[in-house]
Amino acid sequence: MLLIKNGRVIDPASGTDARMDVLLDGDRIAAVGPNLTAASAEIVDAGAWVVAPGFIDLHCHLREPGDETSETIASGTRAAARGGFTAVCPMPNTRPVNDSAAVTRFILDRAAAAGAVRIWPIGAVSAGSRGEQLAEIAGMKEAGIVAVSDDGHPVASAKLLRQAMEYCAPLGLPVIDHCEEPSLFAGAVMREGPSSARLGLSGMPAATESIAVARDIQVAGLTQARLHVAHLSAANSLEMVREAKRRGLGVTCEVTPHHFTLTDEDVHYDTRFKVNPPIGSREDREALVAGLADGTVDAIATDHAPHEAPRKEVEFDRASFGMTGFETALALALSELYHSGRVGLARVVELFTTGPACVLGKTRRLARGEPADLTLFSLDHAWTFHAADSASLSRNSPFDGRAFRGAPMMTIVVGRIVFRR
Amino acid sequence: MTFERLRHLLGIEPLPAEQISFLLDQARPFQQIQRHPLKKLATLRGKSVVLAFFEPSTRTRISFGAAAARLGADTMAFQAESSSLKKGESLADTAWTLEAMKPDCIVMRHAASGAAQFVSERVGIPVVNAGDGLHEHPTQALLDALTIRDRRGSLENLEITILGDIVHSRVARSNVHLLSKFGARITLCGPAMWVPREMESLAPGVRRCFSIDEALRGAEVVMALRVQQERMNEPGLPREDYIRLYQLTPARLALARPGALVLHPGPMNRGLEIDPAVADGPQSCVLEQVTNGVAVRMALLYLLIGGPGGLEDLPHAPD
Structure with missing residues (x-):
């Protein structure tokens, strides 16, 4: 048994924000309330910390199977635990692609053997993510996937998206789309704008994303099924999601910490900033923060995308897209959203917990009988992120060397402490 | 210093x-x-x-x-x-x-x-x-500046027109930065897809213009950029239209200030971005550029x- 004493318990599902104790017994929460005692329990003094339901990351890349020099399920989930995440959703763009029950089972077997946190795999929409025929989605659902996506690529056609959404609705799986118009994306390496013009780098306009978001929302209207927009980065896309929600469509979206923190002016020729969708303009960043505050955005997701050094230590044009994100996500949310006064603390917690859970049709509560997954964090802990000390096998973070206020302090998964700062 | x-x-x-x-x-x-x-x-x-x-x-x-x-x-x-x-x-x-x-x-x-x-x-x-x-392409901008300074005596506050495929040109970027630092007013002129709005934010004093006549009026220095043949394969820009709208011809050059300098970073496509009569004319500085x-x-x-x-x-x- 584990007794967490005197923490500031924030449970978005019940609207709780109060100093209380939480008692864990085995894999479940045994009690939540003031002045709990348990003679045999290990005591955790959480007096300086926030105690929240376990954080969920809807979007990450663990690179196993196929690219184990960049990341493995073991290293990636250790990094996730250090970031306060208790469950992470790896995208299916591994080698082989997670487009069959066999690959899903392989991932979950590896997770059971070596994973530090829970893995909720995302399956491919189409076989091989090639955009032609539907993957073995029902089989993967049986094996344990929580959503489908052809991430890395957009769902190739409106017809395929329609089929996937209609097919997945009774299976209870959301379709997650990487929204991108291929003809505007081709050859581009960053967001089009004054910075790309100055650097002489080929840019893609914000419309590369928003054109695809518009298509997808039309298909969501047609099918009345669940659509989740991955790593939304542009103000126009966000406005369309806001409007779709107003119309009552089942459209949700996620935003990454790098998109709500950085702007295209930060890019220069530093390949650690090369990511897709690319970092947007100042106006986009402002719009994303507003969307995080007002509820338009459903979740903060990391899009943790590790790359071994040879793929990043090259010319900007040739570098791979993507950056690591697990270990800096909460600290960025606290500094950019909470400490800046833009987003309240309960809302920040929601974006990491009930928000992503809801996207997957799950609940997330800090209450008796619920799974013993908890994230304990400090609002004020001063620390500096060093990519070299990361649990990830890769070092491609633009936040290397950045000083933070606030950090995950303890991550508890299935009643076990998997990370302690 | x-x-x-x-x-x-x-x-x-x-x-x-x-x-x-x-x-x-x-x-x-x-x-x-x-x-x-x-x-x-x-x-x-x-x-x-x-x-x-x-x-x-x-x-x-x-x-x-x-x-x-x-x-x-x-x-x-x-x-x-x-x-x-x-x-x-x-x-x-x-x-x-x-x-x-x-x-x-x-x-x-x-x-x-x-x-x-x-x-x-x-x-x-x-x-x-x-x-x-x-x-x-910084040494190109330096040799262009040297050529202009020799001919005009000063680099300060010039009226410059750069013609052609601006967005794909490192020569244009270096020249815009250099000349702007000396107070130039720079007009970028070419087909719209080659002169995106963002290029105006490259440096102070830069504007874009899609009419070559308007762009040349009052110019003291005209830089014609090489049109890369492979860009002609991109959608939407027939070679004939480029010549019709943007080739630097003697008649168009006459709209610039008398004695305006003509620069080209080379190699030239005679008959595409520049009329041979301009390339070989008295206002052309092309070979001086090479020596400089x-x-x-x-x-x-x-x-x-x-x-x-x-x-x-x-x-x-x-x-």
């Missing part, structure tokens, strides 16, 4: 105007040497310069080669066709390999924007950017890898 000693030349954008003027001043004695029957100095004897051209080039490579040779330096040439790049070596490994041959300077051209900066961050010797992707290119590159190599002093230790260059 208020600026730092130049360690690399990666682009014009970060250089203060005073440093650009200083570089141009330093080129003057080397311009005079170009007119001498015996052009070879011993100033850089024993030094060596790598000419690393990852992208094919004839004129820039020969110009840097001539500049190094006339200063007495040895050159080691490296060309894309014969490079280990084809064997899959990374740019970082190539840079370290070249550095291990102990040259004093790397002059490089590369198809990727930022490539010269990438190499400069990894080697301990000066790097000269001889063109990186669409980003900058050698002088500017001599001055640059001298400043980067020459002796610790200024020009005092140069042998006297008679007027």
Whole structure:
């Protein structure tokens, strides 16, 4: 048994924000309330910390199977635990692609053997993510996937998206789309704008994303099924999601910490900033923060995308897209959203917990009988992120060397402490 | 001088105007040497310069080669066709390999924007950017500035018109940065997809214009850029239309100020971006640009890898 004493318990599902104790017994929460005692329990003094339901990351890349020099399920989930995440959703763009029950089972077997946190795999929409025929989605659902996506690529056609959404609705799986118009994306390496013009780098306009978001929302209207927009980065896309929600469509979206923190002016020729969708303009960043505050955005997701050094230590044009994100996500949310006064603390917690859970049709509560997954964090802990000390096998973070206020302090998964700062 | 000693030349954008003027001043004695029957100095004897051209080039490579040779330096040439790049070596490994041959300077051209900066961050010797992707071609802007200053007496507050494929041009970017630092009003003119709005934010005093007549009116310097044939394959721009709308012809040049200078970075597509009558006409500075290119590159190599002093230790260059 584990007794967490005197923490500031924030449970978005019940609207709780109060100093209380939480008692864990085995894999479940045994009690939540003031002045709990348990003679045999290990005591955790959480007096300086926030105690929240376990954080969920809807979007990450663990690179196993196929690219184990960049990341493995073991290293990636250790990094996730250090970031306060208790469950992470790896995208299916591994080698082989997670487009069959066999690959899903392989991932979950590896997770059971070596994973530090829970893995909720995302399956491919189409076989091989090639955009032609539907993957073995029902089989993967049986094996344990929580959503489908052809991430890395957009769902190739409106017809395929329609089929996937209609097919997945009774299976209870959301379709997650990487929204991108291929003809505007081709050859581009960053967001089009004054910075790309100055650097002489080929840019893609914000419309590369928003054109695809518009298509997808039309298909969501047609099918009345669940659509989740991955790593939304542009103000126009966000406005369309806001409007779709107003119309009552089942459209949700996620935003990454790098998109709500950085702007295209930060890019220069530093390949650690090369990511897709690319970092947007100042106006986009402002719009994303507003969307995080007002509820338009459903979740903060990391899009943790590790790359071994040879793929990043090259010319900007040739570098791979993507950056690591697990270990800096909460600290960025606290500094950019909470400490800046833009987003309240309960809302920040929601974006990491009930928000992503809801996207997957799950609940997330800090209450008796619920799974013993908890994230304990400090609002004020001063620390500096060093990519070299990361649990990830890769070092491609633009936040290397950045000083933070606030950090995950303890991550508890299935009643076990998997990370302690 | 208020600026730092130049360690690399990666682009014009970060250089203060005073440093650009200083570089141009330093080129003057080397311009005079170009007119001498015996052009070879011993100033850089024993030094060596790598000419690393990852992208094919004839004129820039020969110009840097001539500049190094006339200063007495040895050159080691490296060309894309014969490079280990084809064997899959990374740019970082190539840079370290070249550095291990102990040259004093790397002059490089590369198809990727930022490539010269990438190499400069990894080697301990000066790097000269001889063109990186669409980003900058700083020695071209310096030789253009030298040519303009010689002809007009000053670089200050000029009316400049740049014609053609602006967005894909490193020459345009370097020239915009350089001339803007001297107060130029710069008009960028070409088909809309080649002159995106963002180019106006490159530097102060830049505007775009899609009418060549309007763009040329009042211009003191007209720069025609090379239209790359492969760009003509992109959707939406027939060659005939480019000629109709944007070719620099004698009639159009007449709209500029009398005696306006015509520059072209070469190689020219006669009959495409420029009418042969303009290319060969009295206002054309094209061959002067080439001659000045050698002088500017001599001055640059001298400043980067020459002796610790200024020009005092140069042998006297008679007027």
